[in-house]
Each structure stands twice: as structure tokens, then as C-alpha cells.
Amino acid sequence: MNTQEKYNLAEQVIAHALKNGAQQASVSIYESRSSEIEIRDQQIDKLSESNRNNMTINLYVDKKYSSHSTNRMKKDELMKFVDEGIAATRYLAEDEYRMLPGPELYYKGGGSDLNVIDSSIASIETPVKIDLAKAVLNEAFKKDGRIISVTSSYSDSLSNSVLVTSNGFKGDSARSNVDLYAEISVKTDKGRPSDYWYESALFFDKLKKTDIGKKALERTLKKIGPTKISSGKYPMIMENRVAANLLSPVFSALQGYSLYQKQSFLAGKKDQPVASKVLTIFDDPAIPSGPGSRYFDGEGLALAKRPIIEEGVLRSYYIDTYYGRKLGMDPTSGSITNVVFRLGDRDMDGMIKSLKKGILVTGFNGGNCNGSTGDFSYGIEGYLVENGAIIHPVNEMNITGNMTQIWMNLAEAGNDIIEGSSFRVPSLMIDNVDFSGI
Amino acid sequence: MLYKRRDFIRISGITAAGSLVIPSLLQSCKGSALSGNFSTYLDHFEVTPELLKKVIRIAMSKGGDYADLYFEHTLNNYSNLEDGKVNQASSNVTYGVGIRVLKGDQTGYAFTEIISPEAMIKAANTAASIANDTGKTIIENISEYTAPNLYPVTTSWEDTSVKDKIPFLERVNEKIFGLDPKVTKVNASIGDTTSYILFYNSEGLLACDYRPLVYLNATCVMEKDGRIENFGVSSSARMGSEFLTNDLVDTLAKDAVEKTNLQFEAGKPKAGEMEVVMSSGESGILLHEAIGHSFEADYNRKETSIFSDKLNKKVAENFITIVDDGTLPSNRGSLNFDDEGSPTENTVIVKDGLLTSYLHDRISAAYYKVKPTGNGRRQSFRFMPVPRMRCTRMENGPHKKEEIIASVKNGIYVDSFSNGQVNTGQGDFTFFVKAGYIIENGKLTMPIKDINIIGNGPQALADIVMAANDTKLADGTWTCGKAGQSVPVTMGLPTVKIKKLVVGGVNA
Numbered sequence: 033m034n035t036q037e038k039y040n041l042a043e044q045v046i047a048h049a050l051k052n053g054a055q056q057a058s059v060s061i062y063e064s065r066s067s068e069i070e071i072r073d074q075q076i077d078k079l080s081e082s083n084r085n086n087m088t089i090n091l092y093v094d095k096k097y098s099s100h101s102t103n104r105m106k107k108d109e110l111m112k113f114v115d116e117g118i119a120a121t122r123y124l125a126e127d128e129y130r131m132l133p134g135p136e137l138y139y140k141g142g143g144s145d146l147n148v149i150d151s152s153i154a155s156i157e158t159p160v161k162i163d164l165a166k167a168v169l170n171e172a173f174k175k176d177g178r179i180i181s182v183t184s185s186y187s188d189s190l191s192n193s194v195l196v197t198s199n200g201f202k203g204d205s206a207r208s209n210v211d212l213y214a215e216i217s218v219k220t221d222k223g224r225p226s227d228y229w230y231e232s233a234l235f236f237d238k239l240k241k242t243d244i245g246k247k248a249l250e251r252t253l254k255k256i257g258p259t260k261i262s263s264g265k266y267p268m269i270m271e272n273r274v275a276a277n278l279l280s281p282v283f284s285a286l287q288g289y290s291l292y293q294k295q296s297f298l299a300g301k302k303d304q305p306v307a308s309k310v311l312t313i314f315d316d317p318a319i320p321s322g323p324g325s326r327y328f329d330g331e332g333l334a335l336a337k338r339p340i341i342e343e344g345v346l347r348s349y350y351i352d353t354y355y356g357r358k359l360g361m362d363p364t365s366g367s368i369t370n371v372v373f374r375l376g377d378r379d380m381d382g383m384i385k386s387l388k389k390g391i392l393v394t395g396f397n398g399g400n401c402n403g404s405t406g407d408f409s410y411g412i413e414g415y416l417v418e419n420g421a422i423i424h425p426v427n428e429m430n431i432t433g434n435m436t437q438i439w440m441n442l443a444e445a446g447n448d449i450i451e452g453s454s455f456r457v458p459s460l461m462i463d464n465v466d467f468s469g470i
Numbered sequence: 471m472l473y474k475r476r477d478f479i480r481i482s483g484i485t486a487a488g489s490l491v492i493p494s495l496l497q498s499c500k501g502s503a504l505s506g507n508f509s510t511y512l513d514h515f516e517v518t519p520e521l522l523k524k525v526i527r528i529a530m531s532k533g534g535d536y537a538d539l540y541f542e543h544t545l546n547n548y549s550n551l552e553d554g555k556v557n558q559a560s561s562n563v564t565y566g567v568g569i570r571v572l573k574g575d576q577t578g579y580a581f582t583e584i585i586s587p588e589a590m591i592k593a594a595n596t597a598a599s600i601a602n603d604t605g606k607t608i609i610e611n612i613s614e615y616t617a618p619n620l621y622p623v624t625t626s627w628e629d630t631s632v633k634d635k636i637p638f639l640e641r642v643n644e645k646i647f648g649l650d651p652k653v654t655k656v657n658a659s660i661g662d663t664t665s666y667i668l669f670y671n672s673e674g675l676l677a678c679d680y681r682p683l684v685y686l687n688a689t690c691v692m693e694k695d696g697r698i699e700n701f702g703v704s705s706s707a708r709m710g711s712e713f714l715t716n717d718l719v720d721t722l723a724k725d726a727v728e729k730t731n732l733q734f735e736a737g738k739p740k741a742g743e744m745e746v747v748m749s750s751g752e753s754g755i756l757l758h759e760a761i762g763h764s765f766e767a768d769y770n771r772k773e774t775s776i777f778s779d780k781l782n783k784k785v786a787e788n789f790i791t792i793v794d795d796g797t798l799p800s801n802r803g804s805l806n807f808d809d810e811g812s813p814t815e816n817t818v819i820v821k822d823g824l825l826t827s828y829l830h831d832r833i834s835a836a837y838y839k840v841k842p843t844g845n846g847r848r849q850s851f852r853f854m855p856v857p858r859m860r861c862t863r864m865e866n867g868p869h870k871k872e873e874i875i876a877s878v879k880n881g882i883y884v885d886s887f888s889n890g891q892v893n894t895g896q897g898d899f900t901f902f903v904k905a906g907y908i909i910e911n912g913k914l915t916m917p918i919k920d921i922n923i924i925g926n927g928p929q930a931l932a933d934i935v936m937a938a939n940d941t942k943l944a945d946g947t948w949t950c951g952k953a954g955q956s957v958p959v960t961m962g963l964p965t966v967k968i969k970k971l972v973v974g975g976v977n978a
Contacts, residue, residue: 072772075576076576076600077575077576077577078576078577078578078579078854079576079577079578079579079596079599079600080577080578080579080580080854081579081580081596082580082581082852083582083583084583084852085583096557097557097558098558098559098560098561099559099560099561100560100561100562101560101561101562101563102562102563102564102565103563103564103565103566103583104563104565104583113563117561120559120561120631120632121559123631123632123633123636124549124556124557124558124559124632124636125555125556125557126555126557127555127557127558130557158599180772180773180774181772181773181774183772217772217773217774217895219773223776223895223896223897223926224773224774224775224776224778224895224896225895225896226774226893226895226896255896258896260972263741263742263975263977264977265977293655293657293689293691294654294655294691294693294698294700295691295700397891397892397893397898397899397900397924398759398889398890398891398892398899398900398901398902398922398924399891399900399902399922399974400888400889400902400920400922401920402919402920403700404691404698404699404700405697405698405699405920407738407919407920408920409902409920409921409922409974410922410974411891411898411900411922411924413893413898427896427898428898428924428925428926428972429924429972430741430900430921430922430923430924430972430973430974430975431974432738432741432921432922432974432975432976466741466975466976466977467741467977468741468742468924468972468973468974468975468977469741469742469743469972470742470743470972
């Protein structure tokens, strides 16, 4: 279906819903195509291609609400699907807070070009993809006697969607993505450490295509022979590649759903300090070619750049229309777009050089965070740093604490963000972290 | 990686309400020589035996060794109670066919969501391109697979409307609020899934399956002196709506209230290595993470598992026997056949301390020259199958729970978990403890919560120094994630003691 056909189908489904008992409805239609080629050692391990589509219909019937989705797009069947959805909705309890957003909040067009779609990806031939993945693999293949497995992959995707609501919103969006990835395992006396590297871009021409296998191999070899060290409080440097893990409980606690369900350690903290002054985070939906850039969210709400945390003070939550009404708060959009940090003035290596004794964390292994209290505990791996130098890899250790406390202890944000991720998080230095080891 | 449904829902958003559209079901058999049930499934997916054979011929036309077709029609329903009212429901329909071609251990894969001859032939050509040769002779005599009936259903979910579920969700709410005045919020949800599966491969094997799955989740939130704590509980099975009973609701409600209450008294242990006693039941997460994933034969075939050279070697004390079972009646992890047409079985992976088998799909079984163990599973027709666990459990040991706890001077006892993870190469695994106790001088003392435990798989397996005679299955809504695919699993364990694991905690 092209965009116009999607709009037409969405409008027909909405018209059918309104005619058959719904007072409001919204319909989104999503379509994507993707391909993936995985090479292991020198042979193609997996080759796959897929096309998928989906329609989601939100129904508002006599103050009752339900949502239905299907990948069966035949028109007559969809109409029956809507009828059954309306019948099921009538069984539910009334919910005065369920209705479409006010039309004044919708995106009305006129945004500058976000530049997030590379249609040329659809015409890249399979042999080109195989050659790219093989080149990644060959950067590492047989480059060290301890290697037992080198896997590389090329993957790409193109997706597009439309959203139509019965109170006047109509919008479409499209996005492309292309990735190259390498993963390496080596055999040692103690275990078979592995690590990976990848590059990701929205545009094929902008994708960095070299030094992926090489970096994966370097990272894997550096991990050989890990030991755990004594439990204690140490300063922690968190590598940019994994720092978003530490941020995700914060973003979860900022959601309207979490606030309403009393599962947020940030409830009632607006305009109060929740982190050290070093921390300033914006949500910015308008970064050109940003992986999270978009004009409107899943409800059609217009998006704008806004501060989330400014010099440690909480400025804004992620509030969708429904929980906004329940909480008595203005909706801000419940969607996270691009997370942008105020950057410091040195990178991870600079931080390592000035660290007397501490732990550089480069990977997470499980763990979780209690959303109500912010208490967390995560498995980690990384390196012991002493007198400005990496001494040896560490593994089988945990970090444990409280989210508010750990962000209060943020001493420094680096200047080394990873492009190609919507969480543009730099490497971080955090004081006084509880590590468990021997 | 393993997680409870409750956490999964939050990531993926809600699905599901009432009965839904099922196209062309239960038409008469269109003159094929197949028995009734198979004809129904062929009609359901609007295919004929001739079309199946044709698509397989195309899939094999470039020299593949093997090909299969996996047709799926899945209906999900979800209904949720919030603020005492069932006012949220959603549903999802997924329909399509996945076509796979194997050439040695190479895989070509494509799927289509439109089951027409043209779309299937196009997908078959894509999958076929993994091979680059001339076609081979294939078996065209259809053999009907007679599957067991591990999950009989009394009342199907298609015959159950959201209206029938509401009283159970309301009862969860009433019970939890009724048990403790500190309760401030209750969330409860029911999710049911019905899948129709039709499978055909280049060996002529034709199989069909009707797979029900349901869970009931409840989250209790309490406030006390300005502090807020919550706890989630769940139960799941491959059953129809006979799964929903007042007894089930009452048991879950009681458990949720007790566990939430304990959270107010709970603290954190001292950080570091110590003895860990794992309770019977849900602590089976230990098996799933510490050894289960590392036993999955794709990792071993690629030599990237810490257990890659341990087959037939001693890996645990003599009293330890561990199985991965796909045949437990109505169990969330069970299947009548796996997602590549192999019979499921009760696979013994550690027998009296010896590593006796990995968990195989077709690819790894061919590589190791053994029979598939029925562990080839996939999230849906959109994914190629890989070796996955089903119900991973340990059989009874010689000790008693009381003597195990009494034997610990300084350690912890753990019995509720939310998630776990493993790095299969280095063997480091973790699990996150939602509830447990400190053990001092052989006695349970202060409750603990929200700590991660990390260990090394082979070491932890060798360090299981005691196992009790109280093995128990966990029936929570456990979902296992691997290679971007989620599948339902379960686990079981008797009370065991592990000599040493690294416990997350505080430093003086």
C-alpha cells in the first residue's frame, strides 16, 4: 500500500466504526520491509527477508475504550473486526478519561525536514550486502589464534506508517535504518569471552563500514582473564555504549503510567533536585537525521524540544493524554524521542587518565530496578583502573544502590556520545558506587 | 534472558477483548485424502496438499537439504483492571507463513503475511537462495503426524468473551483490598492466546496443533508511613477458560499481599560472596540461566558456550539430575511438537552429575549426529526456530529443606525473582531477587529484596552441595528471550544450597 492507499483504508475503517456505534476512533497502519544477512566464519549462516504490516484500531464507544490490531488487511474482514471490537468494548466499564486528544494539541505540519528516510536502501542488491558483511568479518577472521567464532551481519529496514483520528488528525512518517555488526568469541583457559561492535545509521551512505570487526576483536581480546575484586565503594566510569542502561529506570519513572500506578521514585519531584548539577538532559524531537526524531507521537501530539532535567532539577515528565487526564497534568507526550545530554569537556580516556582507583563499567549482565523506590542492583563487567591506567578486566560483580543517590553522585558527563542511537549519552563518571565482588 | 510477563507487558504495550474473526474455519474437507483435523487446518489456511508440495519443491529447487513451512494464526486477548474497574482491553491477530530452507547448517528464511500461491512462491524463492546448486529429490508422500494432546481444553478462548473474565479480575481487586488496609492500588490482567499451527516439510511430514495459553497477573501496591512498595504475582498454563477459578484468584491475592507486606521490613544484605539457599519452585531460574542457555546446542555447535567441551563429563554432584521437559500436561512450556515438527520429550541434560545431552534443534542435531530433542522453537512464523528451553527442572535430592537452612552460618535464602540473564561464553549468569531472607546461624532473619546475584555457570553447578527432596514447578508467567525472540517457559527446583555466589548489597 502506498501512503494514500493507507490513508484511504484508515478513513474507511474510521467511518465504519463511527457508523456502527463508536463516538471516536483512531487508526494507524504500519508497514515495514527488512533484510538480514549473517555470516559466520566464511559462510552465510542466515539470510532472511521480510515484509510486514499491521493495523491498530482504537475504539471509543459510549465512554468505553479498547484497542485492536491485526495483520489481516482485507477490507471486508477489517470491517467485521471493527464490529467485533465494538461489541467487546461494550462489556467494559466506563472510563471518563478515555477520549482522543484535544485537536489543538495535534501536529499541524510545517516542521523542517527531519531527513530520516533513505529510500535507496530498498534497491541495494543482496551480493552488495554479503560483501559488506564479509568485509566486516575479514577484519577479524583468523587475526588471532584464540578466536573460535567470528559472526558478522548486515541488516536494513524501511518502515512507514499513517495515523488518522476521527477528530481531525492525519499524519504519516517513514524511517530507514542500516546496521553492520560483528561478534567475536575467543577460547581461553577460563571461559570463552565474547564482545561485539556495531555501526548504525539512517542512511546507507552515512554508515561507517570499516573498523567494526577490528573493534569487536580488540574489545574481546581485552576481556581475556577477568577476575573479580574486593567488594567496596569505588568511583565508576560508565562507558557511553552502555550508559543508557543506567538511565532507563529514570525514563520509566518519568512516565505518566508509572506516576499514576505509584511505581515511580520520581513522583512529586517536579522542580526539585533529583540528580547532581552536572546532569542536564533534553528531549529533542527535531535533530536532523536523529534516530528518535519525529514531528508527532503515537497519538498525533505535536512534539517540541524540552528540558527533562536541568542542572539536576527535574523539569518535565512524559505524560500522555490518558494519564495526563487521570493525574490532572498537561500532556507533554508519552514518547521519548532523542535524549540529549549537556556534554562535558573530555572523553572516557580522559576520565580514565585522571582516576586514581575505580572501575570502568563496559557491560551489564542482568539486574533490575524497583520502580517505586529506585532501588537497583545490576551485574556488571569492565576493568579495574588504577593510577590512570586499565589494570585488568573484572567480571562477576554487582553494583547496588538507589537511582536518586547514584545520579546525585554523578561527577562528570563526558563529551563522547554515540551517534546512531536515540539515547545520546556520553561516558559518565559517578562517585561512591557500591560494588559487590569477593 | 528471562523475565516475567508483567515486565514484558510494560515494554511491548498492551494487546487484546472478546471473540475475534477467524476466517474460513471448519469448512468441509475439499476432497483431499487427509483425515478430518488436517483438512480443517488446510482449509483454515486456504491451502491444498498440492500447493504445499509445490512450495516445498520451489524451496528446495536450488539444492537445499531440507525445507519447511510453518503456518500460524494467533489470536491474543488482554483485559486489565485499574482503579477497581475493567476498563481496558485489547486484542491482536497475527497470521502468516514462514518458509525455511536448510543447507548444512546454513538457513534461508522468508515469511509472508498473505497466504496466496504467488506470495508463498516468492518467499520460497527467497529462502531457497541460501543454496546455490541443483535441486534434490524430495519426499512427496504426506505422512500425518499423530501428536499427543498435552493441553486439552474444556472451554476455548474463542468461546470466552471479555464479559466472562471481568468477575475474576474484580475478585482479584476485592480480595487484595480486603486482606490489608495498607493497599492503595491493585492492577490485575488476564491475557489469553490461541494459536493454530500447520506444519509441512520436505520429508512429507504434516502436523497441526491447537495451542492455548493464558496468564493471570496481579500487582499490589501498599503505602505505610509515606513509603510505597509493590509486588507482582502471576500464574500461567496452556488451558482454556477453565483456568480461571476463584481458588486461583484467592491464592494469588493472598500471595501478593503477603509478599508486598514483607517488602516494608526488607533491607539489603552485605555485599560480597556468600552461601545462597534457593527455595523450591521459582528458584529454577538458577537452572535456566546458570546452565540452560549454555546447554542450547547452537552455542555449543559454534563452540561459544562455556559448556562446549563438557559433554559426558562430570559437571555436578552425583545426586543431581536435571531435565528439560516439553511434555508436562497443560504446562506453559509444553508443546505437542516443537516449531520444526519434532516430537517434544523429557530430555535429561544432567544425569547423576554427568552432562548427558545438549538441547537440540534440527541443525544442531544433524551437526552432532543425534536425534532432535524437540527444542526447536520460534516466537512466531516471522522467526526461524533456534534451540530453546521448555520446562527446565531439577529432580529431588537427598537432603531436607530444614537441614539445608540449618547448615548455613552466614548467607541468604531467596524465593522470588523478576528476571535473569547469562553470558553463555564466559558463563556469568545473574538473577534479580525480589524477596528472600538473610540466614544467620542456621536461621532465617531479616527479609531482603531488590538485589542482583551473579555467579559463573559451571562453577555454580559444581557448587550445588545440597539438594532437598521437595522439588516443585513454578507456574509464573515466565518468558524467555533469545536472539530477539520470546517464548513461554517454566522451571522447577528443589531447595538447594550453593556454596558461593556474589550477592549485590551494601558495603560498610
